[in-house]
Amino acid sequence: MVIDDVHKWLGKNHILRGVNMSVAPGEIVCVLGPSGSGKSTLLRCINGLEAVESGTVEVGGDRVGYKMHKGQLFEHTERESARMRRRIGMVFQHFNLFTHMTALENVSYGPRRVLGLSKAKAKEQGLDALGKVGLKDKAGSYPAQLSGGQQQRVAIARSLAMKPQVMLFDEPTSALDPELVGDVLQVMKRVAEEGMTMVVVTHEIGFAREVADRVIFMDEGRVIESGPAAQVLDNPSHERTANFLRHVR
Amino acid sequence: MTILDPTRASHGHAPGIQAKRRKPYGQMATGTLIVAIAALFVWSQAANENLDWSSVGEFMFHPVIFKGIAVTLELSVFSMLISVVLAFGVALMCQSKNRLAAVVGRLYVWFFRGVPLLVQILIWFNLAVLFPKILGADTNQLISGFTAGLCALSLAESGYMAEIIRGGILSVSKGQTDAGLSIGLTRGQALRRIVLPQTIRVIIPPTGNQFIGLLKASSLVSAIGGSDLLTQTQLIYGQNFKIVPLLIVATAWYLILVSVASIGQYFLEQKFSPDGAATRRPFRELIRRNVLLRNHPDLPRKAVQP
Numbered sequence A: 001m002v003i004d005d006v007h008k009w010l011g012k013n014h015i016l017r018g019v020n021m022s023v024a025p026g027e028i029v030c031v032l033g034p035s036g037s038g039k040s041t042l043l044r045c046i047n048g049l050e051a052v053e054s055g056t057v058e059v060g061g062d063r064v065g066y067k068m069h070k071g072q073l074f075e076h077t078e079r080e081s082a083r084m085r086r087r088i089g090m091v092f093q094h095f096n097l098f099t100h101m102t103a104l105e106n107v108s109y110g111p112r113r114v115l116g117l118s119k120a121k122a123k124e125q126g127l128d129a130l131g132k133v134g135l136k137d138k139a140g141s142y143p144a145q146l147s148g149g150q151q152q153r154v155a156i157a158r159s160l161a162m163k164p165q166v167m168l169f170d171e172p173t174s175a176l177d178p179e180l181v182g183d184v185l186q187v188m189k190r191v192a193e194e195g196m197t198m199v200v201v202t203h204e205i206g207f208a209r210e211v212a213d214r215v216i217f218m219d220e221g222r223v224i225e226s227g228p229a230a231q232v233l234d235n236p237s238h239e240r241t242a243n244f245l246r247h248v249r
Numbered sequence B: 001m002t003i004l005d006p007t008r009a010s011h012g013h014a015p016g017i018q019a020k021r022r023k024p025y026g027q028m029a030t031g032t033l034i035v036a037i038a039a040l041f042v043w044s045q046a047a048n049e050n051l052d053w054s055s056v057g058e059f060m061f062h063p064v065i066f067k068g069i070a071v072t073l074e075l076s077v078f079s080m081l082i083s084v085v086l087a088f089g090v091a092l093m094c095q096s097k098n099r100l101a102a103v104v105g106r107l108y109v110w111f112f113r114g115v116p117l118l119v120q121i122l123i124w125f126n127l128a129v130l131f132p133k134i135l136g137a138d139t140n141q142l143i144s145g146f147t148a149g150l151c152a153l154s155l156a157e158s159g160y161m162a163e164i165i166r167g168g169i170l171s172v173s174k175g176q177t178d179a180g181l182s183i184g185l186t187r188g189q190a191l192r193r194i195v196l197p198q199t200i201r202v203i204i205p206p207t208g209n210q211f212i213g214l215l216k217a218s219s220l221v222s223a224i225g226g227s228d229l230l231t232q233t234q235l236i237y238g239q240n241f242k243i244v245p246l247l248i249v250a251t252a253w254y255l256i257l258v259s260v261a262s263i264g265q266y267f268l269e270q271k272f273s274p275d276g277a278a279t280r281r282p283f284r285e286l287i288r289r290n291v292l293l294r295n296h297p298d299l300p301r302k303a304v305q306p
Helices: A039-046 A078-085 A103-114 A119-132 A148-160 A178-193 A205-211 A229-234 A239-248 B006-011 B025-046 B053-060 B063-095 B099-114 B117-125 B145-171 B174-182 B187-224 B229-240 B243-271 B283-290
Strands: A002-010 A013-022 A028-032 A054-059 A066-069 A072-075 A088-091 A166-170 A197-201 A214-219 A222-227
Touching: A002 A039, A013 A039, A013 A222, A028 A039, A028 A205, A028 A239, A039 A054, A039 A166, A039 A197, A078 B174, A078 B187, A088 A148, A088 B174, A103 A119, A103 A148, A119 A148, A119 A178, A148 A178, A148 B174, A178 A197, A178 A205, A205 A229, A214 A229, A214 A239, A222 A229, A222 A239, B053 B243, B063 B099, B063 B145, B063 B187, B063 B229, B063 B243, B099 B145, B117 B145, B117 B187, B145 B187, B174 B187, B187 B229, B187 B243, B229 B243
Parallel strands: A028 A197, A028 A214, A088 A166, A166 A197
Antiparallel strands: A002 A013, A002 A054, A066 A072, A214 A222
């Protein structure tokens, strides 16, 4: 995954001001930074939920949102962007489980409707994904019957069931009660250990230290610092990073 | 000396508070007043010879009245169905990124909500003046009292329903669309399969209210002889001049129809309550609880996440 000089405006706000980063297959990258620094927007641009104004985002060698055809750049059609997004899983801060479906329906909906698996195969894949997050017994529960932590684990399973190349996590534990955070981080750790490529926006410094191959610090729409977790977290070379870490701790 | 809470006292849990109860003079006065007024009203009716109860009985189940009831029901049900279909289209237009579609949608709602229903009914009935022929057919042949009423009711209702449905769509959080997109749905698919099914739950209760309103509004069709319940009533009293007894018949039937619709609405609301998924109960249990009035232990409820 390569992100090259990406700029993004929302209205008059210049949210991303030239972001450069790359993530190797299987790499786990944690993105830290104060709120409003453009972390979430960056994730939304990576899977094409938001279009970028300039620069390029590439995932698995394909450019997000555009394609080259006979030397001319074309905007993706709705269908093409959907095809691109299915390769990129996303986990949201507020879970966003489909409230009118059970946990199993949530998880097997993508495989069934988007990947076109048979009903039985989709169910099997869904149960498999629920098993990975330890919620096989909640298959028949509706989101409103689950705790926040369980909902987020189902949301992770929903993404996993699509067998994506990359998974993006947008502050997955920020909306959870403190005692539920651990379960979700545990599940994310397991996903990481299975070799998934992950970009995690988080405030959980402990998780970043333990799991991340690399930590990126963002501020005011730019990558300020990037490097191995231990280096960025314990020995930040930039004043703003050090300042932020002091506040988080 | 009165024991304020005899049930508690008799259970022996607590001695009860030993205090003299105050007399509710205000409540006594209101009660007396209400009973007096009600008695006056009943006496004025019972003693009134113009109110011919035997005629009410005679016409209550008259075939002409039944025909009117059938037409009233047809008008209400069909125009509700047509208006819901139209309203979905208009609501989506209003939400569209296409500016022209959005403006046209807003204009549609503005017009059909703004013009009084009776005026709309009269316009449709007099369409022949504007277009003497439609698709080669004589307009006056095509537009009967019924069809004019159906068109007017459907279109006027669709204006209101469009707003209700638009509100329903807006009530589904944007995150639902994002999540749908993130598993590879297109925007259209996310709208159809994720957002709209959740909209249904939100719009069911107000739609029930609209239907009850429509049931009553359909009586306006009598202005053009739409052969609905009120038209038929007028037809009979136009001949025998028993105006009040027949209006009582119409009143009774409208109340019955509205009551039945209200009961239906109640069940629909229960079944599609906003946190319906969490508290969905089998229909049999609903009957037990709401019709047979039997209690049963509440299912555990969890708060819905924001």
